[in-house]
Amino acid sequence: MIELLSRFLMSWEGMILWYFLAVNSFYAFLMLLSMPELWRNWKMAHSENLNRYMSSEALPPVSVLMPAYNMSAGLVDSVRAQLSLRYPRHEVIVINDGSKDATMTLLHAAFNLYEVPPAVSKQLRTQRVRGYLRSRHEPGLLVIDKENGGKADALNAGINAARYPLVVAVDADTILETDAILRLARTFLVGTPVIAAGGTIRVVNGCDVERARVLRPRVSRRFLSGVQVPEYLRAFLFGRLGWNRLGGNLIVSGAFGLFQRKYLLEIGGYQTDNVVEDMDLVVRLHRHMLEKGEEYRVAFVPDPVAWTEVPSDIATLKRQRERWHRGLVKTMLSHRKLMFNPRYGRVGMISYPFFFFGEMLAPVIEVSGYFFTFVGLLLGWLNWQFALAFLAVAVGYQMMLSVWAVVLEEATFRVYGSLADFSRMLLFALLEPFGYRQLTVIWRVQGVINALRGRKQWGEMQRRGFGAAADRPVTTN
Amino acid sequence: MSVAVLTALALIQSAFVFLLITTLLMSRWFRPLGSKLARERVDELSRELYRYLSGQIDLEVALDRLDDAKLSTILHALQDVAGHVKGGLWETLVTAARERPWFRIVLSRSGSRFWWRRLDAAHGLSVLARPSDEIRLLRLLGDAHAVVRLATVPSLRRVPSQTLVRAALDLADSGRTPIQHYVVETVSRLPGLNLASLRVRLAGGVDPRETRALLDLAACLGLPDLLPAVLDCLQHPVLEVRIGAVRALSRFPHQKVTKALVLALSDPEWQIRAQAATALGVIGARDAARPLFRLLNDHSWWVRLRSGVALRLIGEPGIQMLEGVRPSYDRFAADMARYVLGLDDGALGEFAGEDVVGYATSIPARVA
Numbered sequence: 001m002i003e004l005l006s007r008f009l010m011s012w013e014g015m016i017l018w019y020f021l022a023v024n025s026f027y028a029f030l031m032l033l034s035m036p037e038l039w040r041n042w043k044m045a046h047s048e049n050l051n052r053y054m055s056s057e058a059l060p061p062v063s064v065l066m067p068a069y070n071m072s073a074g075l076v077d078s079v080r081a082q083l084s085l086r087y088p089r090h091e092v093i094v095i096n097d098g099s100k101d102a103t104m105t106l107l108h109a110a111f112n113l114y115e116v117p118p119a120v121s122k123q124l125r126t127q128r129v130r131g132y133l134r135s136r137h138e139p140g141l142l143v144i145d146k147e148n149g150g151k152a153d154a155l156n157a158g159i160n161a162a163r164y165p166l167v168v169a170v171d172a173d174t175i176l177e178t179d180a181i182l183r184l185a186r187t188f189l190v191g192t193p194v195i196a197a198g199g200t201i202r203v204v205n206g207c208d209v210e211r212a213r214v215l216r217p218r219v220s221r222r223f224l225s226g227v228q229v230p231e232y233l234r235a236f237l238f239g240r241l242g243w244n245r246l247g248g249n250l251i252v253s254g255a256f257g258l259f260q261r262k263y264l265l266e267i268g269g270y271q272t273d274n275v276v277e278d279m280d281l282v283v284r285l286h287r288h289m290l291e292k293g294e295e296y297r298v299a300f301v302p303d304p305v306a307w308t309e310v311p312s313d314i315a316t317l318k319r320q321r322e323r324w325h326r327g328l329v330k331t332m333l334s335h336r337k338l339m340f341n342p343r344y345g346r347v348g349m350i351s352y353p354f355f356f357f358g359e360m361l362a363p364v365i366e367v368s369g370y371f372f373t374f375v376g377l378l379l380g381w382l383n384w385q386f387a388l389a390f391l392a393v394a395v396g397y398q399m400m401l402s403v404w405a406v407v408l409e410e411a412t413f414r415v416y417g418s419l420a421d422f423s424r425m426l427l428f429a430l431l432e433p434f435g436y437r438q439l440t441v442i443w444r445v446q447g448v449i450n451a452l453r454g455r456k457q458w459g460e461m462q463r464r465g466f467g468a469a470a471d472r473p474v475t476t477n
Numbered sequence: 478m479s480v481a482v483l484t485a486l487a488l489i490q491s492a493f494v495f496l497l498i499t500t501l502l503m504s505r506w507f508r509p510l511g512s513k514l515a516r517e518r519v520d521e522l523s524r525e526l527y528r529y530l531s532g533q534i535d536l537e538v539a540l541d542r543l544d545d546a547k548l549s550t551i552l553h554a555l556q557d558v559a560g561h562v563k564g565g566l567w568e569t570l571v572t573a574a575r576e577r578p579w580f581r582i583v584l585s586r587s588g589s590r591f592w593w594r595r596l597d598a599a600h601g602l603s604v605l606a607r608p609s610d611e612i613r614l615l616r617l618l619g620d621a622h623a624v625v626r627l628a629t630v631p632s633l634r635r636v637p638s639q640t641l642v643r644a645a646l647d648l649a650d651s652g653r654t655p656i657q658h659y660v661v662e663t664v665s666r667l668p669g670l671n672l673a674s675l676r677v678r679l680a681g682g683v684d685p686r687e688t689r690a691l692l693d694l695a696a697c698l699g700l701p702d703l704l705p706a707v708l709d710c711l712q713h714p715v716l717e718v719r720i721g722a723v724r725a726l727s728r729f730p731h732q733k734v735t736k737a738l739v740l741a742l743s744d745p746e747w748q749i750r751a752q753a754a755t756a757l758g759v760i761g762a763r764d765a766a767r768p769l770f771r772l773l774n775d776h777s778w779w780v781r782l783r784s785g786v787a788l789r790l791i792g793e794p795g796i797q798m799l800e801g802v803r804p805s806y807d808r809f810a811a812d813m814a815r816y817v818l819g820l821d822d823g824a825l826g827e828f829a830g831e832d833v834v835g836y837a838t839s840i841p842a843r844v845a
């Protein structure tokens with residue numbers, strides 16, 4: 001019996017090793033693919049004269065959707081910042097998703113709102129809208145006051161009310177660079193027909209912020225928020241760029257994504273029962289376009305930047321990562337028809353299987369690897385040199401990917417100017433595999449378990465706001 | 478897999494990480510804030526060019542400053558300044574700049590096999606081109622890379638030859654809708670555009686995308702010579718083109734146009750009715766107040782909205798009609814009237830400036 005168990009353990013360890021090699025080789029492949037893509041984008045961004053587009057009416061007008069739930073801290077500044085974005089023609093739609101705090105009162109006071117009749121074509125079903133309000137001095141602003149239905153429901157209400165052919169979904173706690181939409185929308189001027197485009201999300205914690213504008217990008221001194229800087233860089237600068245090249249980008253971040261409204265209406269908008277509505281939306285868009293047989297592209301553009309507040313305490317980070325993974329599992333399971341289905345092209349044959357095996361199952365396999373290694377070592381079935389070497393390769397690989405993301409950042413955009421910030425970013429990239437990674441893996445496993453149990457809650461998120469409001473925690477859904 | 482292989486892998490990875498970190502540190506050392514400095518250099522050079530254009534420094538001094546800079550800096554600075562300045566001094570600068578060695582590099586890049594070099598050439602020529610560059614510009618307009626083609630379009634303002642305009646309109650044919658808008662908008666600003674060729678193209682167009690783009694061009698120009706061709710497009714079999722024609726008509730304030738638009742208010746397609754209502758509002762056609770009022774209880778919400786907006790845009794008679802709508806007449810008409818009367822001027826202006834269907838992406842390439 002013991003012999004059998006020992007054999008099982010050894011073969012499981014071997015399997016994990018091969019799995020690890022396969023997944024990481026694919027990441028290395030994505031990394032290679034991202035290099036020409038990043039360079040091409042950087043070169044275009046670098047040599048472009050954005051003023052030329054600003055003075056042109058060629059760029060399609062954009063509706064900026066800002067769902068807000070209990071976001072009173074910094075919301076007014078955020079709305080003002082969105083209204084002053086550099087773009088030829090845009091409107092801002094704030095959707096108050098049944099906030100229990102002073103969100104509506106603040107908006108009323110700041111923008112002198114008045115109710116207008118509900119003249120909106122309701123093509124997507126949403127929770128009851130209490131009223132549509134316009135500002136007496138900001139003609140580009142529309143506020144929708146509705147009953148609570150979650151972020152996806154709020155976005156659907158915004159899509160209904162949007163007047164323009166492009167919609168940008170922006171979290172109310174996200175800061176857009178002034179030219180972010182201009183840079184994102186220019187993808188509609190070149191290349192194949194773009195139906196959705198996402199930009200880079202960076203970490204705002206630690207940055208110098210004033211009136212919802214990042215004055216000076218900084219890397220937080222606090223470990224938990226600082227370590228997410230290279231993590232975000234890795235996800236965006238080579239993860240999504242690599243997928244761009246492969247043509248199977250499955251994620252456009254919910255915090256900052258541009259979509260053609262027409263297609264959002266065609267697929268019935270956001271799903272309200274998925275806790276990561278952004279990924280589910282993009283997968284459904286892929287399915288819809290592939291089933292229709294129309295040429296399309298979901299693009300990731302690295303130079304438009306949005307800054308987002310990341311969790312700075314363990315409890316909030318845990319809830320966020322658990323929710324992300326729970327949503328990933330739900331999305332993967334509800335679109336299992338895509339798996340190795342040649343009808344869905346690269347999405348069915350490459351992206352979906354990779355996200356299923358390489359992302360969804362990864363934490364489960366990794367945790368089982370830690371567990372069996374520990375048990376094997378304890379019972380003397382496993383050679384400790386082997387375990388040590390295995391650990392060194394795993395940690396070394398993580399480190400290499402994070403440092404590589406820093407290299408890409410430094411070689412192109414170089415957002416963090418000071419040597420101190422650069423050093424901190426590099427240090428966090430080196431420290432990430434020690435402890436932080438293992439914690440996130442455990443939370444992701446909890447996400448798998450909760451998804452299988454059918455849990456649907458979002459969980460409370462502690463937000464601290466930007467700049468001066470940073471010490472005042474705010475709760476959002 | 479043996480311990481030795483894993484150890485070797487770990488060692489290779491460590492060496493690679495070490496190499497990456499060394500590269501990063503070296504890069505920090507040798508390229509301190511490269512992009513920030515590059516922007517500062519561009520700003521500095523732009524300032525020098527402005528000083529020349531305001532007569533504070535001589536041409537030779539300005540040219541020396543250009544010669545001392547990197548090509549990318551020169552191109553950025555020239556584009557920055559060219560966007561704001563025109564006239565004799567600028568043309569003198571262009572003539573002299575074309576003799577400098579760096580300009581020869583710009584020209585040679587137009588034939589490069591790398592798109593980013595051709596992009597440099599397109600940017601350079603967009604501010605320094607002369608009629609002698611026509612062949613080069615023609616080649617760049619037909620470039621395989623969309624970014625190069627787009628960057629070449631503004632050169633038309635410097636070399637408005639009919640051959641180039643034709644090539645640009647061909648580019649509009651093959652491009653997506655926003656590209657068409659961009660090209661058409663640039664072409665519409667060209668001096669001395671050959672209207673005859675445009676009329677012929679508009680009348681004989683078989684590609685709906687091209688016809689739609691040309692209608693936008695006709696709308697930008699708003700010249701009476703083009704009106705008959707635009708009116709003819711109201712009979713086009715493709716809906717998108719008919720919408721484009723109705724939209725274009727709002728730029729031709731003429732009695733004939735009002736009649737055609739009032740007729741379009743009873744079109745079976747809601748998009749045409751909505752666009753016609755908008756166009757009548759933009760023109761301010763008071764004669765059309767009664768037919769617009771009738772559309773306030775159209776079955777399409779968009780048509781109701783557009784006719785309400787149009788009634789407000791045409792002024793007093795329209796506003797009185799809106800104020801007089803009672804729920805007993807029609808509940809939906811009354812709702813819409815209340816909404817439109819509540820719109821502020823900004824929102825009203827935005828509604829008036831909008832395309833009914835936005836940027837449609839599904840215009841068929843050929844009429845069946």
